[in-house]
Amino acid sequence: MGMTIAEKIIARAAKMESVKANDICTVELDYLMSNDGTTHITVDKYNSLKHPRIADVSKLVWIIDHNLPCDSVKTAASHKKMRDFARANGIKFYEGEGVCHQVMMENHVRPGQLIFGADSHTCAYGALGAFGTGVGNTDYLYAMVTGTSWVLVPETLRFNLHGQLPEGVYARDLILTIIGQISASGATYKAMEFGGEGLKTLDMAARMSICNLCVEAGAKTALMEVDEITMDYLKEHGREPAAVFAPDEDAVYSEVYDIDLSSIKPIVAKPHFVDNVCDAKDAAGIHIDEAFLGSCNNGRIEDLRVGAEIIKGRKVNPGVRFLVVPASRAVYEQAMKEGLMEIFMEAGAIVMNPNCSVCWGSCQGVIGEGETLISTGTRNFKGRAGHRESFVYLASAATVTASAIMGEIATADMIK
Amino acid sequence: MGHTMIEKIIAHNVGREVKPGDIVTVNSDYVMLDDIMMPFIVSKFKEMGFKKVWDPGKVVIICDHLVPASQVDDTRAYHISCDFAEEQGIGNLHRSDGICHQLMTEAGYVKPGHVVFGTDSHTTTYGCVGAFSTGIGYTEMAGILGTGQLWVRVPSTIKVNITGKLPENVMSKDIILRIIGDLTAAGATYKALEFTGDTVENMSVASRMTMTNMAIEAGAKCGLFAPDAKTAEYCGIELDEFQASLKGDEDAVYEAVMNYKAEDFVPVMAVPSNVDHVVPISELGDVNVDQVFLGSCTNGRLEDLMAAAEILKGKKIAPYVKMIVTPASRKVYKEALANGTLEILSAAGAIITHPSCGLCCGRTGGILTDGEVVVATNNRNFLGRMGTSKVNIYLASPKSAAASALAGKICSAEI
Amino acid sequence: MEKFTGRVWVMGDDIDTDIIMPTEYLVFKTIGEMKPYAFSPLRPELAAQIQPGDIIVAGKNFGCGSSREQAPEVVKALGIKCVIAKSFARIFFRNAINNGLLLIENADLADDMKEGDEITVTVNEKIEYNGKDYPIVSLPDNLVEIIDAGGLVKAMRKRNGLED
Numbered sequence A: 001m002g003m004t005i006a007e008k009i010i011a012r013a014a015k016m017e018s019v020k021a022n023d024i025c026t027v028e029l030d031y032l033m034s035n036d037g038t039t040h041i042t043v044d045k046y047n048s049l050k051h052p053r054i055a056d057v058s059k060l061v062w063i064i065d066h067n068l069p070c071d072s073v074k075t076a077a078s079h080k081k082m083r084d085f086a087r088a089n090g091i092k093f094y095e096g097e098g099v100c101h102q103v104m105m106e107n108h109v110r111p112g113q114l115i116f117g118a119d120s121h122t123c124a125y126g127a128l129g130a131f132g133t134g135v136g137n138t139d140y141l142y143a144m145v146t147g148t149s150w151v152l153v154p155e156t157l158r159f160n161l162h163g164q165l166p167e168g169v170y171a172r173d174l175i176l177t178i179i180g181q182i183s184a185s186g187a188t189y190k191a192m193e194f195g196g197e198g199l200k201t202l203d204m205a206a207r208m209s210i211c212n213l214c215v216e217a218g219a220k221t222a223l224m225e226v227d228e229i230t231m232d233y234l235k236e237h238g239r240e241p242a243a244v245f246a247p248d249e250d251a252v253y254s255e256v257y258d259i260d261l262s263s264i265k266p267i268v269a270k271p272h273f274v275d276n277v278c279d280a281k282d283a284a285g286i287h288i289d290e291a292f293l294g295s296c297n298n299g300r301i302e303d304l305r306v307g308a309e310i311i312k313g314r315k316v317n318p319g320v321r322f323l324v325v326p327a328s329r330a331v332y333e334q335a336m337k338e339g340l341m342e343i344f345m346e347a348g349a350i351v352m353n354p355n356c357s358v359c360w361g362s363c364q365g366v367i368g369e370g371e372t373l374i375s376t377g378t379r380n381f382k383g384r385a386g387h388r389e390s391f392v393y394l395a396s397a398a399t400v401t402a403s404a405i406m407g408e409i410a411t412a413d414m415i416k
Numbered sequence B: 001m002g003h004t005m006i007e008k009i010i011a012h013n014v015g016r017e018v019k020p021g022d023i024v025t026v027n028s029d030y031v032m033l034d035d036i037m038m039p040f041i042v043s044k045f046k047e048m049g050f051k052k053v054w055d056p057g058k059v060v061i062i063c064d065h066l067v068p069a070s071q072v073d074d075t076r077a078y079h080i081s082c083d084f085a086e087e088q089g090i091g092n093l094h095r096s097d098g099i100c101h102q103l104m105t106e107a108g109y110v111k112p113g114h115v116v117f118g119t120d121s122h123t124t125t126y127g128c129v130g131a132f133s134t135g136i137g138y139t140e141m142a143g144i145l146g147t148g149q150l151w152v153r154v155p156s157t158i159k160v161n162i163t164g165k166l167p168e169n170v171m172s173k174d175i176i177l178r179i180i181g182d183l184t185a186a187g188a189t190y191k192a193l194e195f196t197g198d199t200v201e202n203m204s205v206a207s208r209m210t211m212t213n214m215a216i217e218a219g220a221k222c223g224l225f226a227p228d229a230k231t232a233e234y235c236g237i238e239l240d241e242f243q244a245s246l247k248g249d250e251d252a253v254y255e256a257v258m259n260y261k262a263e264d265f266v267p268v269m270a271v272p273s274n275v276d277h278v279v280p281i282s283e284l285g286d287v288n289v290d291q292v293f294l295g296s297c298t299n300g301r302l303e304d305l306m307a308a309a310e311i312l313k314g315k316k317i318a319p320y321v322k323m324i325v326t327p328a329s330r331k332v333y334k335e336a337l338a339n340g341t342l343e344i345l346s347a348a349g350a351i352i353t354h355p356s357c358g359l360c361c362g363r364t365g366g367i368l369t370d371g372e373v374v375v376a377t378n379n380r381n382f383l384g385r386m387g388t389s390k391v392n393i394y395l396a397s398p399k400s401a402a403a404s405a406l407a408g409k410i411c412s413a414e415i
Numbered sequence C: 001m002e003k004f005t006g007r008v009w010v011m012g013d014d015i016d017t018d019i020i021m022p023t024e025y026l027v028f029k030t031i032g033e034m035k036p037y038a039f040s041p042l043r044p045e046l047a048a049q050i051q052p053g054d055i056i057v058a059g060k061n062f063g064c065g066s067s068r069e070q071a072p073e074v075v076k077a078l079g080i081k082c083v084i085a086k087s088f089a090r091i092f093f094r095n096a097i098n099n100g101l102l103l104i105e106n107a108d109l110a111d112d113m114k115e116g117d118e119i120t121v122t123v124n125e126k127i128e129y130n131g132k133d134y135p136i137v138s139l140p141d142n143l144v145e146i147i148d149a150g151g152l153v154k155a156m157r158k159r160n161g162l163e164d
Helices: A005-013 A039-047 A071-090 A100-107 A120-128 A139-146 A171-182 A195-201 A204-217 A227-236 A303-309 A329-338 A338-348 A397-406 B005-014 B035-047 B075-090 B099-108 B121-129 B138-147 B172-183 B205-213 B229-235 B302-312 B330-338 B341-347 B398-407 C029-039 C070-077 C089-100 C141-150 C152-160
Strands: A024-028 A031-035 A060-064 A092-095 A114-117 A131-134 A148-152 A156-162 A189-196 A223-224 A255-260 A265-270 A277-279 A288-296 A321-325 A371-377 A389-393 B023-027 B030-034 B057-063 B115-118 B134-135 B148-155 B158-165 B192-196 B221-223 B254-260 B268-270 B279-280 B293-294 B322-326 B373-376 B392-395 C003-012 C055-058 C082-085 C102-104 C118-121 C126-129 C132-135
Touching: A005 A024, A005 A114, A005 A189, A005 A223, A024 B254, A024 B279, A031 A100, A039 A139, A060 A171, A071 A189, A100 A114, A100 A120, A100 A204, A114 A120, A120 A131, A120 A204, A120 A223, A120 A227, A120 C102, A131 A223, A139 A148, A139 C089, A156 A195, A171 A204, A171 A255, A171 A265, A171 A277, A171 B158, A189 A204, A195 A265, A195 B075, A195 B099, A195 B330, A204 A223, A204 A227, A204 A303, A227 A277, A227 B158, A288 A303, A303 A329, A303 A338, A303 B205, A321 A338, A321 B205, A329 A338, A329 B341, A338 B330, A371 A397, A371 C055, B005 B023, B005 B158, B005 B192, B005 B221, B030 B099, B030 B138, B035 B057, B035 B075, B035 B138, B035 B268, B035 C152, B057 B099, B099 B115, B099 B121, B099 B205, B115 B121, B115 B138, B115 C141, B121 B134, B121 B205, B121 B221, B121 B229, B138 B148, B138 C089, B138 C152, B158 B172, B172 B205, B172 B254, B172 B268, B192 B205, B205 B229, B205 B302, B279 C089, B293 B302, B293 B398, B302 B330, B302 B341, B302 B398, B322 B341, B330 B341, B341 C141, B373 B398, C055 C118, C089 C102, C089 C141, C089 C152, C141 C152
Parallel strands: A031 A060, A031 A114, A060 A092, A114 A131, A156 A189, A156 A255, A189 A223, A288 A321, A288 A371, A371 A389, B030 B057, B030 B115, B115 B134, B158 B192, B158 B254, B192 B221, B293 B322, B293 B373, B373 B392, C003 C055, C055 C082, C082 C102
Antiparallel strands: A024 A148, A265 A277, A265 A389, B023 B148, B268 B279, B268 B392, C003 C118, C118 C126, C126 C132
């Protein structure tokens, strides 16, 4: 019987010929990523073990990205605990280099790998054909100590992409549309696999944006077929695939969706769920206090280019705080070279250091009582960006930038 | 009898001669209100029964401590600031353009000879262009908003005269730290400091700002530099007769005169936890550094960033050391972007934030924890200022800070 | 002359505004919310121990640092009757007067003072401690006017015809 990409990656990690959905397998992990959201807890638990050991330190990557620069004595203590442990144990450690998932994509992830991340958006790595999935810190600790873990082989939802996105419509609109269609729990425990000739029209940034958000449909992971675009990205970053897997023709899917990219429109997700979507135009006119262009979802150079092109020669609306936060140092430096930071600063934006920023809802850009944020971040749950009585709309880089200019939700074609 | 600079400024403001000890009522040329104090200023203003500010054109509101917000209640101050500006027709509102003390002169408000009050102790900064500026509390600010006036006691003056050429790695920060060390934290309380001599005449306005900014750390009411051609260029003006006359007369009466030879200065740091506890870096021994902060109204200007970049160019800061760079203003950020300074700093591994008070005000921007050591270019190393009371804060010049980031240990630029 | 007796808390030189009221708590809406954190970097337990009518006796440069008026306000809100120091930083001094917090300069008391002891203050005249008198220099007239008015807010309310 044929296998999906997810099944093939798990089979490789389990050193088995084949696996099928709903099998439970013991797997060896290729990477274990953890960030400052929870690593201090992992360290505490590790230190409470009777025989603490790290199975393979070369597989650990620890990244400080959530509260940076540090905003409280509490997080400072967590950071110190994490930093000291990484240093003492020789763990690969990043601080100030960007959002964990972007740092992983730029520096570590290879097609065919199975990666645990102590962060739900680890599913982003599917853009590079790797099985990334989020775990809690207990699962993480077990994997850290043993080098292995168990996984339930997920069923796979197959998405065949056809055609091309219209001008002014982005991957963000596509994935919000899909989540709206299948609901916030539509892919729970499942893998979302993307392929089809339409995939070839999407660059790596778009693919990362799509895979990153699949957890918002409940997915365990997201996976995309590896093609020349993937290979070019790897080459550019000096890496080779671990293994390239395509799904078998007779692979078994629990559901197959055919998506016509040309039918996608600018979308926003309204408070307080990611699947609460509507046409961006239907949300137009809603007053905003803050706009956020950044995050592991849409903080890449391609996103900043989209925003910069829209805001060039214009000003941020005086009633809006427009935060622009590159996803990584590499993105920041590229944006400087291309003159994008100049454009944003000239327009009156607040340009912050690469980090999770208001997507994480603490540390910077936090919104207050009754305030409304439009964001390229990952989530719009109640209270996610600050005060429990605040409102978050999710949208593409283009819609967020247009809204920052207008002071209310607007699509780029609505700018006067 | 001759007059000191501060006597001349106050006399011009009140229209009669004054002497130290006189209590006079002055008119404000500008007032500076910062976001963190705005909720209190506005509530006192209303409580006092005022409806309209005396002159909206002379009021400048600057959001710099709490933007971008790090805690959920921070935006309250932001909205109170914006709403008050709108209600009162105050056009001089800066929502995210940088630190108040940088903007007051940079954005063209304060000019030589002005009398300016601000709700922040480092308001002394504007003495860099020869203005009398000083910090006040929010109740007094509320009073000025209603009346345009405030009483002041004319201060006596300590003249600080510096002559000669500074050694290569000594910056104006090293000078002012040494002076504060010599004066002690209370040594200039109620007094004006007047900086003179060819060393300061040869300094940029930016370097002078570092010194006036920190005058308060010796307790001073204000710090003053005589306006000159550089001041005029910086302010985009030609000095009028009054402004050109703003220097201490030869027969002015000074409470004390401190004479320094520029050649005698060495790179120093203020060590935990007093600004007046100043020690030459060469005597500090082996101290590991966890974090370096380059920024603030003291040392977040273009020349400061460039001085650090010169040291860091083509190099990487030490592993596990964080270097946080927070430019003083949007203009500084843009200039540092345009001339490649930010690129150098980023390539060296620095974390570059949006212009704001950042770590200096101790609410975000790189808070530290027990046992950590930070070398910082700002103005205060008080207990608990940047995190717990067990954080060790060393105040230093941008060059010494950059050198320490590179080495991962406290050091000055020559090592 | 007003005369009162109170228990004394002793502090050293250069008690700065970040010690009196750390920045972290400045965004609280009310002074009441800030009260428990007064002096916390130096003596975290102190705010809870201070009783109304207590007196602080300190060294030189009390209140140095920031212009934050929350510092004298919070000291007053804790019930501190007056602060006696060798000297005060100027912004703190003005802020205290404007809020009706009594400040007294005295060069010698701090060196003699033992924490927990009681002293008696006769305003504008003297401090009595351990059988010894410590003189008080009286305030300039313009400050007495503000204090007499009940602080700057009240003075302005009078000016604006809101109070007699």
